[in-house]
Amino acid sequence: MDFSLTEEQKARRREFYDTCKQLDKEKPASLVGFEAIYELDECWDYNLYCAGEFAKRGWLALAWPPEYGGKGDMMDRVFFSEARGYYGIPGVDIFGVQMLAPTLLEAASEEIKREFLPPIARGEVMWCELWSEPNAGSDLATLSTTAVRDGDEYIINGQKTWNTGAHRAHWGFGVFKTDPAGRKHHNMTFILLDMKTPGITVRPIPYLDGSAPYCEVYFDDARVPAKNIVGQEHEGWAVVNLLAGFERSGINEIMNMLRGLEELVAYCNETKRHGQPLARNPLIRNRLAELACELEAARALAYRVADLQNRNEMSLMDASAGKIFFSELGERFAFLATDILGPYGQVRTSRWAPLNGVWEKMFHEHFITTISMGTNEIQRNIIAWYGLGLPRMR
Amino acid sequence: MDLRFTETQEILRKTARDFLATECPKTLIRELEQGEMGYCPELWKKMAELGWMGLIIPEEYDGIGYTFQDLAVLLEEIGRNILPGPLTATLNSVFAILEAGTEEQKKELLPKIAQGELILTPALLEVDGVFDPSGIAVRATPKGDDFVINGTKLFVEMAHVADYILCVARTKDGTPPDKGITLFLVDRNAPGLSCEVIPTTAEDKLCEVRLEDVIVPAKNVLGTIDEGWPVVEVMLRKGAIAKCAESIGAIQTCVEMTVAYAKERVQYERPIGAFQALQHKMADMWTAMETSRYLVYEAAWMESEGLPCAKEASMAKAYVNEVYRHVSKWSVRLHGAIATSDDHDIPLYYRRSKAADIAYGGTDFHREIVAGKIGLI
Numbered sequence: 001m002d003f004s005l006t007e008e009q010k011a012r013r014r015e016f017y018d019t020c021k022q023l024d025k026e027k028p029a030s031l032v033g034f035e036a037i038y039e040l041d042e043c044w045d046y047n048l049y050c051a052g053e054f055a056k057r058g059w060l061a062l063a064w065p066p067e068y069g070g071k072g073d074m075m076d077r078v079f080f081s082e083a084r085g086y087y088g089i090p091g092v093d094i095f096g097v098q099m100l101a102p103t104l105l106e107a108a109s110e111e112i113k114r115e116f117l118p119p120i121a122r123g124e125v126m127w128c129e130l131w132s133e134p135n136a137g138s139d140l141a142t143l144s145t146t147a148v149r150d151g152d153e154y155i156i157n158g159q160k161t162w163n164t165g166a167h168r169a170h171w172g173f174g175v176f177k178t179d180p181a182g183r184k185h186h187n188m189t190f191i192l193l194d195m196k197t198p199g200i201t202v203r204p205i206p207y208l209d210g211s212a213p214y215c216e217v218y219f220d221d222a223r224v225p226a227k228n229i230v231g232q233e234h235e236g237w238a239v240v241n242l243l244a245g246f247e248r249s250g251i252n253e254i255m256n257m258l259r260g261l262e263e264l265v266a267y268c269n270e271t272k273r274h275g276q277p278l279a280r281n282p283l284i285r286n287r288l289a290e291l292a293c294e295l296e297a298a299r300a301l302a303y304r305v306a307d308l309q310n311r312n313e314m315s316l317m318d319a320s321a322g323k324i325f326f327s328e329l330g331e332r333f334a335f336l337a338t339d340i341l342g343p344y345g346q347v348r349t350s351r352w353a354p355l356n357g358v359w360e361k362m363f364h365e366h367f368i369t370t371i372s373m374g375t376n377e378i379q380r381n382i383i384a385w386y387g388l389g390l391p392r393m394r
Numbered sequence: 395m396d397l398r399f400t401e402t403q404e405i406l407r408k409t410a411r412d413f414l415a416t417e418c419p420k421t422l423i424r425e426l427e428q429g430e431m432g433y434c435p436e437l438w439k440k441m442a443e444l445g446w447m448g449l450i451i452p453e454e455y456d457g458i459g460y461t462f463q464d465l466a467v468l469l470e471e472i473g474r475n476i477l478p479g480p481l482t483a484t485l486n487s488v489f490a491i492l493e494a495g496t497e498e499q500k501k502e503l504l505p506k507i508a509q510g511e512l513i514l515t516p517a518l519l520e521v522d523g524v525f526d527p528s529g530i531a532v533r534a535t536p537k538g539d540d541f542v543i544n545g546t547k548l549f550v551e552m553a554h555v556a557d558y559i560l561c562v563a564r565t566k567d568g569t570p571p572d573k574g575i576t577l578f579l580v581d582r583n584a585p586g587l588s589c590e591v592i593p594t595t596a597e598d599k600l601c602e603v604r605l606e607d608v609i610v611p612a613k614n615v616l617g618t619i620d621e622g623w624p625v626v627e628v629m630l631r632k633g634a635i636a637k638c639a640e641s642i643g644a645i646q647t648c649v650e651m652t653v654a655y656a657k658e659r660v661q662y663e664r665p666i667g668a669f670q671a672l673q674h675k676m677a678d679m680w681t682a683m684e685t686s687r688y689l690v691y692e693a694a695w696m697e698s699e700g701l702p703c704a705k706e707a708s709m710a711k712a713y714v715n716e717v718y719r720h721v722s723k724w725s726v727r728l729h730g731a732i733a734t735s736d737d738h739d740i741p742l743y744y745r746r747s748k749a750a751d752i753a754y755g756g757t758d759f760h761r762e763i764v765a766g767k768i769g770l771i
Contacts, residue, residue: 001403001463002396003695009395075395265769279770289761292768293689293709300688307397321681383680384673388653391668 016083024087033361035213038165050091051123061121074310085255096127103243128166130174147176156219166215175236190236192228209364249302250326298326317387320379327369334362403467410471426478432599433479442510455504466639466694473643480552487514489632494617494625515556517547527571534563543608553601554589572623577616596749633754634711638690641718648725682717705767712760718747
């Protein structure tokens with residue numbers, strides 16, 4: 001068992017860190033948390049700018065096959081993700097680069113790959129995901145938005161929801177019912193569509209902190225080309241499962257928390273309460289140390305998942321365990337940090353907000369990781385059913 | 395990076411697992427808990443034949459010369475089967491000898507340890523019950539070429555069957571607590587030394603060792619006089635990682651036994667493992683185990699490579715202490731009343747979670763080390 005990196009890997013990792021450190025200096029102060037890029041124009045522009053910088057270096061196509069412009073390997077993706085997480089740098093479209101591209105490489109026709117991969121690699125086209133519906137969340141297979149074939153088009157009707165950044169995205173990918181009479185899991189198709197298509201209406205949903213990074217998307221006789229599908233017609237469920245399998249190790253979020261811990265430690269060293277630094281308070285020391293231990297545990301497990309992925313192996317259990325653990329660690333961290341900040345823990349990004357209000361933001365944002373990408377309760381089902389072999393719920 | 399076990403480690407693992415499955419049944423563990431010795435000399439001999447005591451002893455001292463990480467792999471199997479006896483006590487003494495022993499001491503002691511002919515145990519704790527240097531009050535005074543030791547050591551693992559007790563004693567007063575500490579290899583049969591087993595949660599034969607004018611020859615000083623605390627820190631660090639490796643194995647057994655039981659125990663006309671209330675608890679147990687596992691493997695790897703890892707070792711110990719306790723507790727809970735019976739195997743693990751927690755530093759002790767290492771002033 002070897003956790004070490006080769007000299008070459010260390011050098012590449014350094015390059016990712018150096019670039020992100022540089023980009024961090026140009027980051028707008030209003031960019032706090034993960035979702036603010038969808039919120040404010042200057043943050044979205046910065047997101048596109050970072051995407052361009054990464055694209056120039058070929059970093060949006062890491063570990064792709066060379067014939068599609070790929071370079072590097074899976075470990076590069078891990079290092080890049082680490083570096084972006086640590087400095088909180090956007091620019092890698094979670095939907096286009098992280099989810100769709102590997103899915104296309106695995107399951108799309110040559111024609112689709114040639115058409116859609118290059119703009120992703122160039123950082124030009126940003127994507128959104130069109131999965132959940134008002135009545136189909138975790139039980140996605142019960143979705144009801146239809147795509148009816150009409151010649152070389154589909155006519156889409158219905159509603160999707162919880163679509164992150166759909167108001168910013170250029171294109172969307174989703175699953176739609178194409179064979180209402182077909183068997184469950186064999187009645188839907190994975191379709192790529194231009195978000196400017198007439199008949200598509202995007203409405204941001206007010207999030208609990210007053211921001212609006214998520215949307216609902218309405219389809220009213222929206223006509224999209226039938227050629228833009230991934231996988232076989234009516235077999236979109238298999239593509240959904242494939243895409244869900246491209247689990248991220250969580251290293252991005254974990255490194256983000258690590259930097260957050262470093263900044264919080266500095267704050268505790270500098271801030272006096274009861275005539276002494278907060279850092280001298282034994283309760284705070286104990287709680288921060290407890291969190292630091294959990295963070296290191298999360299990081300070690302993320303490397304385990306990355307190491308498996310790097311060898312084209314996959315442990316569904318470890319990926320689910322990692323997701324449960326780092327996301328719930330995010331909750332605990334948000335609660336701990338806002339506790340430590342006392343009354344300042346409730347101040348939104350402004351003059352009285354310590355650490356630029358990041359912990360007030362995290363008090364709301366942690367739900368993203370516990371609920372999205374398969375709720376943690378679904379992840380526990382996955383571990384129980386597929387990992388531990390316990391009887392499946394009927 | 396390659397987080398798979400090496401071929402050597404896979405072989406070591408399999409050999410240990412098969413060996414312990416036949417040689418160390420739970421009936422033996424119960425017997426040893428009830429008996430006075432706390433270990434089985436015949437089994438000890440067989441373990442020596444497998445090279446376990448000499449695993450990390452270099453070949454030049456008749457050991458196997460494996461790495462610390464290899465040892466962690468073995469200890470995980472030991473922990474799976476909660477093998478009782480003085481193995482970890484002896485191994486932790488070996489850490490100190492390798493760290494601070496003279497060539498002469500190594501040549502004399504290590505081959506015998508590797509052969510299974512010597513049992514050693516470190517004596518760290520005293521009445522204060524703390525693992526920091528302020529707790530060391532046992533006094534060693536020079537007398538001619540010898541030292542005279544007086545005082546009481548507590549919670550000394552299997553001291554009653556040890557050949558040597560590795561005694562941490564104070565040799566100078568009026569200095570900061572971590573200065574003026576010296577390690578001594580004390581012959582357990584030396585006049586003035588007496589041992590008494592303390593009844594403990596895990597029935598693991600922790601002893602009170604009383605030293606009354608015990609004479610130790612100068613050649614049995616381990617390391618530099620007055621400069622012993624850094625050696626103790628090495629023992630605490632390596633001991634903590636080693637204990638974590640054992641705990642990972644124990645945690646794995648708890649998870650496996652609980653999942654197996656949940657599949658066979660039927661209530662409301664279905665296996666209780668079909669209920670999500672229990673499924674999610676078991677998923678949490680599994681998750682806690684996996685997060686512990688790679689934290690421990692990482693610390694063991696760093697220790698193996700000689701990288702500074704005081705932070706990672708303490709992180710692992712503080713974290714695994716909690717996980718072992720919670721997983722074994724939930725193992726009892728999910729089994730239900732049956733696992734509160736002394737005849738059931740799960741309580742053997744639950745009780746040992748307390749012993750594992752205390753050994754080489756409890757949760758708060760290690761969290762305080764972590765607090766300093768993450769930069770809190």
